[in-house]
Structures are given as structure tokens and as C-alpha cells.
Amino acid sequence: MKNVAQRAYFGKALADLGGKDAEIVVLDADLGSSTKTSDFAKSYPERFFQCGIAEQNMIGTAAGLAVSGKKVFASTFAVFATGRCWDQIRQSVAYPDLNVKIVATHCGISVGGDGASHQALEDVSLMRSLPNMTVICPADANEAYKATMAMAEHDGPCYMRMGRADFPVITGEEDVFIIGKATVLKKGKDVTLVGSGQMVSVCLEAAEMLKEDGVSAEVINMSTVKPLDADTLLESADRTRCVVTAEEHSIIGGLGSAVAECLSENDNQPLSRVGVRDSFGESGEPEELMIKYGLTKEDIVFAARKVIDRKRKKKGFLWRK
Amino acid sequence: MPNEEMDFDFLKERARTIRRHVIDMTCAAGSGHPGGSLSATEILCTLYFHVMKHDPEAPQWKKRDRFVLSKGHVAPGLYAVLAESGYFPVEELRTLRELGSRLQGHPSYGKLPGIEMSTGSLGQGISIANGMALAAKLDSSDHRIYCLCGDGELQSGQNWEAAMLAAHYKLDNITVFVDRNKLQIMGDTEDVLSIEPLADKWTAFGWNVLEIDGHDFAAIIKACEDAKRFRGRPTVVIANTVKGRGVSFMENNADFHGKCCNPEQKEKAMCELEECL
Numbered sequence: 001m002k003n004v005a006q007r008a009y010f011g012k013a014l015a016d017l018g019g020k021d022a023e024i025v026v027l028d029a030d031l032g033s034s035t036k037t038s039d040f041a042k043s044y045p046e047r048f049f050q051c052g053i054a055e056q057n058m059i060g061t062a063a064g065l066a067v068s069g070k071k072v073f074a075s076t077f078a079v080f081a082t083g084r085c086w087d088q089i090r091q092s093v094a095y096p097d098l099n100v101k102i103v104a105t106h107c108g109i110s111v112g113g114d115g116a117s118h119q120a121l122e123d124v125s126l127m128r129s130l131p132n133m134t135v136i137c138p139a140d141a142n143e144a145y146k147a148t149m150a151m152a153e154h155d156g157p158c159y160m161r162m163g164r165a166d167f168p169v170i171t172g173e174e175d176v177f178i179i180g181k182a183t184v185l186k187k188g189k190d191v192t193l194v195g196s197g198q199m200v201s202v203c204l205e206a207a208e209m210l211k212e213d214g215v216s217a218e219v220i221n222m223s224t225v226k227p228l229d230a231d232t233l234l235e236s237a238d239r240t241r242c243v244v245t246a247e248e249h250s251i252i253g254g255l256g257s258a259v260a261e262c263l264s265e266n267d268n269q270p271l272s273r274v275g276v277r278d279s280f281g282e283s284g285e286p287e288e289l290m291i292k293y294g295l296t297k298e299d300i301v302f303a304a305r306k307v308i309d310r311k312r313k314k315k316g317f318l319w320r321k
Numbered sequence: 322m323p324n325e326e327m328d329f330d331f332l333k334e335r336a337r338t339i340r341r342h343v344i345d346m347t348c349a350a351g352s353g354h355p356g357g358s359l360s361a362t363e364i365l366c367t368l369y370f371h372v373m374k375h376d377p378e379a380p381q382w383k384k385r386d387r388f389v390l391s392k393g394h395v396a397p398g399l400y401a402v403l404a405e406s407g408y409f410p411v412e413e414l415r416t417l418r419e420l421g422s423r424l425q426g427h428p429s430y431g432k433l434p435g436i437e438m439s440t441g442s443l444g445q446g447i448s449i450a451n452g453m454a455l456a457a458k459l460d461s462s463d464h465r466i467y468c469l470c471g472d473g474e475l476q477s478g479q480n481w482e483a484a485m486l487a488a489h490y491k492l493d494n495i496t497v498f499v500d501r502n503k504l505q506i507m508g509d510t511e512d513v514l515s516i517e518p519l520a521d522k523w524t525a526f527g528w529n530v531l532e533i534d535g536h537d538f539a540a541i542i543k544a545c546e547d548a549k550r551f552r553g554r555p556t557v558v559i560a561n562t563v564k565g566r567g568v569s570f571m572e573n574n575a576d577f578h579g580k581c582c583n584p585e586q587k588e589k590a591m592c593e594l595e596e597c598l
Contacts, residue, residue, distance in 0.1 A: 049455060064451055092448070097430075
């Protein structure tokens with residue numbers, strides 16, 4: 001499996017979009033060389049606006065462009081893209097339901113050495129709670145490319161988050177990406193593993209480990225966290241009778257919460273959440289941090305075993321082999 | 322026609338009508354923000370009834386001038402000029418703040434024709450104007466962007482981020498009016514958090530700065546014309562005004578920032594507005 005940075009493909013997608021659609025405009029807050037909006041800037045400098053280290057004004061400016069008919073992509077690190085200007089996103093983008101795409105890189109603890117100040121673990125929660133907002137966490141670089149294209153076609157506000165590091169490419173170039181549609185990457189019958197972002201590939205690795213123990217895990221790529229694909233989730237949970245979520249985000253308000261909300265309002269299958277457990281991150285190598293904060297394939301396997309135990313203890317559980 | 326020879330009776334009459342609407346609709350709603358609407362009445366009337374190119378029959382006309390109400394609590398004043406312009410029936414003004422009304426407590430984009438942007442959370446309007454101005458430049462359209470700010474809201478940092486960007490990109494198609502009525506909820510702006518020296522701040526941020534009497538139609542029109550001629554920089558018009566203007570007991574009274582008249586006060590206010598100006 002090849003490792004590629006999602007942001008590289010996002011940059012490529014934006015540059016490709018620039019050539020196809022003259023209404024595409026890109027805004028940056030002094031991080032374009034990292035977020036890769038610089039690719040677009042090189043090709044279409046007249047439609048690229050550097051806003052400086054002033055995210056609140058960047059979002060307002062994006063709203064003003066969007067309300068004038070432009071398709072606006074505003075990009076910076078996830079911490080600044082959501083937290084620094086949440087009120088501007090709420091008031092000037094989500095409430096008037098404008099065509100602004102907020103695309104963030106450097107999400108999660110895998111940012112590494114920069115430490116907690118730069119590791120967004122709350123961004124999905126912040127964006128998911130806003131009416132009209134679509135929230136996308138692509139599983140790999142291919143999906144980052146396709147999601148960028150899909151957002152340009154989608155009318156309304158979107159938030160997309162991507163990591164800094166190179167992640168395994170797990171989807172094919174020919175695979176279809178549809179906003180709001182989850183994909184079952186691996187069929188299974190004992191437990192459903194639901195991942196978002198780079199944790200989808202970790203779910204696939206965990207499924208392999210579980211297989212060695214004779215446990216058959218289904219893996220769902222829930223790359224759109226909002227709107228959640230409840231049909232795909234419930235159809236799977238109905239068969240496996242237990243669910244594990246995995247996200248590089250706080251367990252509060254992100255994918256785990258979205259899945260918990262959906263399950264508890266339906267048949268309420270047992271759920272276990274893998275994510276950062278209500279804490280800030282810290283400096284370190286990405287791999288060290290993923291271990292320390294419980295985001296490895298072993299953590300998913302452990303959560304799967306626990307949740308399978310819980311389902312077996314449930315009243316009325318029938319062994320089905 | 323040179324301004325000094327213009328007959329302002331029409332605008333004066335309009336201003337009186339707008340002020341009466343503001344009192345009437347906030348009283349009907351039982352809440353709202355009359356004070357700032359009354360201080361900004363001449364600015365709103367001059368823009369909508371004289372300066373701006375706009376068409377109530379075609380609210381989405383691409384080349385129309387845009388107006389962003391950064392001080393969103395002045396919604397009653399804006400709704401009144403929109404209704405009197407013909408964007409929606411004047412009778413609808415009395416639905417202000419009612420459940421299901423298109424006239425939300427603060428302007429809501431997409432509900433009411435003529436509203437260019439949702440506002441109400443202060444300090445965001447100039448950023449919106451920036452985006453609109455950049456779009457106009459990209460589209461090589463010569464329409465202009467007008468934005469009305471409160472003075473108190475200039476305490477918010479986003480305004481100054483926006484001021485920097487407008488100057489950096491030479492957005493000479495923006496005219497910002499500051500309704501300098503000197504009062505905010507907790508009192509005098511200079512006691513709450515001083516914003517002076519205000520003109521110097523804007524100058525330092527690279528703007529063309531004009532200072533006028535914000536109740537003088539000729540001065541407002543001239544400022545708009547000067548701003549239009551000025552190339553390479555955005556223009557800010559510091560419009561010195563009186564909060565609650567036109568109603569004796571509301572003038573310079575911060576209590577009427579976010580409070581409407583009681584029935585006796587309403588009667589008195591309407592009487593004064595019959596005779597004033």
C-alpha cells in the first residue's frame with residue numbers, strides 16, 4: 001500500500017477545478033504552501049486571495065464572494081479553520097447557507113511535533129453542530145481528490161478535514177465518492193468497524209488482526225460524517241449486532257457521537273468508540289502519539305472484543321455461526 | 322444637479338416616514354432596536370432613495386449596488402427603507418419579530434427580498450463587503466458595495482482585519498459608513514472602550530477617510546460621490562449622528578438602544594415625528 005498525503009491530492013484537485021470552472025475562488029490564511037492551495041495560486045493567481053493570518057475576516061470574505069455567486073474554497077489548518085472563526089462560520093456561512101467550502105489540513109494528533117495547540121481534535125464536533133453544514137473526512141488521498149470535486153458540485157457549506165502526514169491509499173481511483181454515502185470496504189458478520197479519515201485504513205488492519213482470531217469484521221468507510229449514512233450503518237449493525245467507531249478526533253461530538261446518536265435512536269446495538277478520550281494532544285512523533293492516545297489497530301481490536309462480549313451478554317442473544 | 326441646489330424635501334419626507342415605521346414596528350413587536358435605526362435614517366434613505374442602483378422588481382439583478390448592514394440590530398430601519406422601496410408590502414413591517422415572519426429580529430439572508438446578507442453578530446459586515454467587492458472586481462462590474470457599521474462594533478477585531486484586506490487589495494468599490502452616534506448599550510463608546518482617534522485609525526489602515534454630519538443629506542450624497550471618484554483605496558465615511566434622532570426623549574439616550582417605546586411614549590414620538598425636520 002502506497003502512502004500519500006491527502007493535501008497533495010486536494011491541491012491537485014483545486015488546480016484541476018480552476019481550469020474547469022471560472023467561478024472557483026480560493027482563499028488562504030498564510031498556510032498555502034502547507035495546505036497545497038499554492039498549486040491553485042500558481043495557475044490562477046487572479047482568483048487566489050491571500051488573507052493573511054486573519055481567519056475571521058477570511059471566512060467573512062469567503063461569504064461575501066459566495067453570496068456574489070462564487071464557489072469559494074477557504075483553507076488553513078483545522079484548528080484555525082474551525083475554532084478561531086466558528087462564529088463567522090455560523091453567522092456568515094451556515095446561517096445564510098452559502099457556497100463556502102472550508103477545507104482544513106493538519107487535523108488530529110498525527111500533526112506530531114507542533115503539539116496540542118496545532119492538533120485539532122474538536123473540529124468535526126464544532127462543524128457537525130452547525131445547521132446546513134456538510135462534514136467530510138476523506139479516508140485517503142484519492143478520496144480527498146474526489147471529495148474536493150464533489151464539494152465544488154455541491155450547493156451549500158461544507159467542511160473537509162485532512163491530515164498532515166502521508167497515509168495509506170486504500171481506495172481505488174475508479175471508486176465512486178458520493179457525499180453522504182458510506183462504503184462497505186469489507187464484509188463481515190461479527191462486528192462492524194466504522195472509521196473516518198485515516199482511521200479507515202487502521203480499521204482495515206484491525207479487521208485483518210481479528211480475522212486471525214476467527215472474528216469476522218465488517219469495515220465501513222464513513223467519510224461523510226454529516227449527513228451520516230444511517231441506512232448503511234443500520235443495515236450493517238442489524239447483522240453484526242455491535243459496532244466500533246474509530247476517528248482521529250475527540251470521542252465527544254465527532255463520528256463516535258454521530259454513530260451513537262443514530263444507534264441509540266434505533267435498535268441500540270452495543271457501541272465502543274475509539275478516539276481521543278477528552279484530552280488535548282502533545283508533541284511527539286505521529287506513530288508515538290497514535291499509540292499513546294489509543295488510536296492503533298490494537299486499540300480497535302481491543303474495542304471490538306469488548307463490544308462483542310457485551311452483545312453476547314445481551315438478553316436474547318442467539319449464537320449464530 | 323449640484324447638491325447645494327437640490328431640493329431635499331423628498332428625502333426629508335422619506336426620513337420622517339422611515340422614523341415613524343421604526344417606532345411603529347418596534348412597538349408592535351414589543352422589542353427591537355429603535356435608537357440606532359433613528360441615528361442611521363438619513364444614511365439609509367440617501368442610499369436607498371438616491372445613491373444606490375438597485376431594482377426592487379429584480380432584487381437579484383447582478384449589477385446592483387450592494388448594501389451590507391453590519392450593525393444588524395438596525396433591521397427595523399433597513400426593513401422600512403426596503404418596504405418603502407417596494408421590495409415587499411409596507412403592511413408586512415408590523416410582523417417584525419413574529420413567529421414565521423420574514424422580518425427576523427436581525428436580517429436573515431434568503432428570507433426577505435433585498436436582504437443581501439445575514440447579520441447581527443457584530444463586526445462581520447466589512448469582511449462580507451470585502452468578498453462582494455472582490456467578486457465585483459473579478460466580474461469587471463462597476464457596481465459598488467455599501468456597508469453600514471455601528472461605532473461600538475468597531476471594538477471588534479475582525480473589522481480591522483477586514484480594513485487591512487480592503488486596503489491591501491485596493492478595494493475602491495467599497496464605501497463604509499460608520500454611524501458615529503457615540504453610544505452603545507453600556508453608555509458612551511469612549512467610556513466603554515474608546516475607539517478614538519477613529520479617523521486616524523482608518524487613515525493608518527490605508528483608507529480614504531471622510532467625516533460628515535450624518536443627518537445632512539447633501540453631505541451624505543457628496544461623500545458617496547467623492548468615494549466613487551476616489552481610486553485605489555476604500556472609503557470610510559465617519560458620519561456623526563445622534564442616537565434616537567427625531568424623538569426628543571430618545572435622543573442621546575442609550576436606554577433606547579434595544580428597547581421600544583411604551584404606549585404613551587409611542588404617541589408622543591409619533592406626534593413629534595409629524596412635525597419634525
